[in-house]
Every structure is written in C-alpha cells, then in structure tokens.
Amino acid sequence: MSNCARCQQPMHDSPLICAACGAVQSVAGIDYFQVFGLKRAFALDTVAVEREFHRLSRRLHPDRFARGSETDRQNSLAATALLNDAWRVLRDPVERVEYLLKIEGHAVGEEHAGKGKSAEREPPPDLLEEVFDLNMQLEEIRMSQRMGESAEASTMTEIAAAGKRFEAMLGEVDAALQAEGAKWDAGDAATRAQAAKKMIELLDRRRYVRNLVRDVRAAVTAQALQQELYGGNFVAESL
Template sequence: MNYYEALGLQTKLTLDADDLKKRYYERSRQWHPDKFSRANADEQQKALDTTALLNDAYRTLRDPVARAEYVLEERKIHPAKTPPPELLEEVFELNMALEELREGDQSVRPQLENTKHKFAHMLDEIDHGIAVMSSLYDRSHDESLLHAIRSVLDRRRYVSNLMRDVNKELNVDLSN
C-alpha cells in the first residue's frame, strides 16, 4: 500500500492540509497500537505496521516538497546526479568567498550574507513554482510537467545544500 492509499486519497500533488490531517487523525484513532494492547500477536503486528505506514505517509504528504519527491520516486523519475548547469557560475563564486572567509578574510562576509538572502529568495520562488506546477499537473496530468518539477526539485536541493554550507561557515566564524 502506498502513502496515498494509506490515507484513502487519489494521487495528487496538491492536497488540502485540513482534510489530510482529519484523515490521519481518524485512521490513527482506529489503528494505533494503543487500541490493540489486549489483541493477539498478529493483530498487534498489523496495528503496528498500519500505524507506522500512516505516520510515514502523513509526514511525507503534508510537506509539498517531500510529497512531490515521493510522487516522482513512485513514477521512477529519479533526481539528476549533476548540479544544475545554470548555477555553476554562482557556485564557483560562492566557494571562492567561503574559502576566503575560512582563511580569515572578513571582508567577504557582506557578500556571503547577500548570497544567503539571494538563496532564501530563490527557495521561496522555487516553492512557489512547485505549487503552481503541482496544481497544473493535477488538472492536466501532463507528463512533461513531472519532469519539469523534477528539475526544479533538483535545483531546490542544490540551493538548500549551498545555503546550509553558507550558514555553517557564517556561524562558525561568529562563535570564534
């Protein structure tokens, strides 16, 4: 049973958060191991497995990004292994600045702060893009949209990794 089936849903990239929560709570009340403490071993195991699936499903589907990743994974549309080419120049400059900061050059700090804000802005735009493409896909079921979402998700993962690196270096330096 996949995550959508576990919550009695059609596979869609856009979901109503309140409806999702309601379904999750209802099924948890029915299947939680607490309700089976005096049942036999088979029933207990079933309750445990079902609840684990429900929890895994709810955790994944309530987050639009994790949800999209899950749908693409189910469709065997795998992430790209190489970084998005349009970001290469950006990354090159960033790594230079990070290197300089590590060597003690505080003058690059404003540049890095700037980059950080740029990344945060990019992530917002990406998330907005995913939301738009998700609802388009749910209406049209156009395969090519899934591949478009894939490349946006790849970009997203890459940007958030870069953001993490920047944050780490900026914070390390603050604590010194």
C-alpha cells in the first residue's frame, strides 16, 4: 500500500481516501478491487462490499469537499465515479468475471471480437442449431403478436418449455463459472491459466443462452399482455 498524497501516512483499506487525514486520493491506476481494499478474486463477499460501498460513498461524497481545494474537489468527483463503477460491476457475478479476466490481460467482450477467432471459439454445432431453430419459432410468435393475434397455444407451450430448459442451462453455466473462479482464486499460475480459458469458453456459450432466455421471456410476457387486452383466441371465437 502507498502513502497518502497529503499527510504521507501509509494508506489502509481503500486507496481512495486517507484514514488518517481524510484526503481523497488520485484515482489513477486503481482497479475496482483495490477500490474496496480487496485482492483480485472471483469470489466476493457482496454483503461486506456493499457495506464498504456505502461507507466510502459517504466519506468521498463531493458535498463534503465543496469548500475544499480544487484538487480535493476533483479527486472527490473522480473517486465517487470510480466507486460507483466498481460497485456496479463487482456486484454482478458475470460482469465481475468479465472484468477480472480483462484486467488479467485476457481478451473478453465485443471490443476484442473477430481478431483472434479460432475454431476453439465455435460453440458446439447442436447448440447453434437449437438456438437458431428456437429463434425462428420466436419470430413466428412475434409476428402473430404484431398482427394482434395470440400465438398458437401449442407453440407457446413448446417455447415456454424450451425457455425453461435454457434457463436451467444458464444456471449450469453460472455454477460452472463460479467453480472455475474458485479454482483460479486458490490456484497457481498454471491452474489460473486453465481456469481462465474455461471461463472464457463458458462466457462465450453463455451469451447465446442469455439472449435466448431474454427473448423467450419477452415473448411470453407479450403473450400474457395480449391475452389480458384482447382475451384468448378461443374466447374471441366462441363469442
């Protein structure tokens, strides 16, 4: 840990604020884990971090520095912004994984896409087929919904079942991510490299599944809304 920029006392806890003199520090080079005085790890005690987030929010709040020096005011604004970003990302288990992999130097996310494309990144063909077919069905449903009709009950049942299956798949992927994260947290360099590779694969797979779960939910919600507005098809026909 470094020393405070103002009073030169060694820093404890968060590097954003000096516990001794209360000076807000420059945010340069501080990662989201350091914000909370944490080592890089996939496992996170979110309850403790949330408590720390609120404590730091109060201590760093720009209102407290309104009459401070220009440096204090600037630092307080920047530190508050960093604190908010850090909490928003770290509290979400998937965003946390993506962030940690990124700062560990792995290529993750859309901005790295298409450069290192290899056969390894291809999802299993059966998953791709299934995702594609379900998307076709979802489109049919959306089309009939747009025409103000309810989709066939049998189609909806099928889609809802597929949605359930994919939600379960999402749960499995998330559990696997957590398990690999734990391996990384406890492991040596070789274990970490292997766990990171696994996590990148899991994230790749997860995006297909996540999109589908999202779209199925939207279709089911739209269907429920439509039936509330217009009544079910069979009701209309029987009138």
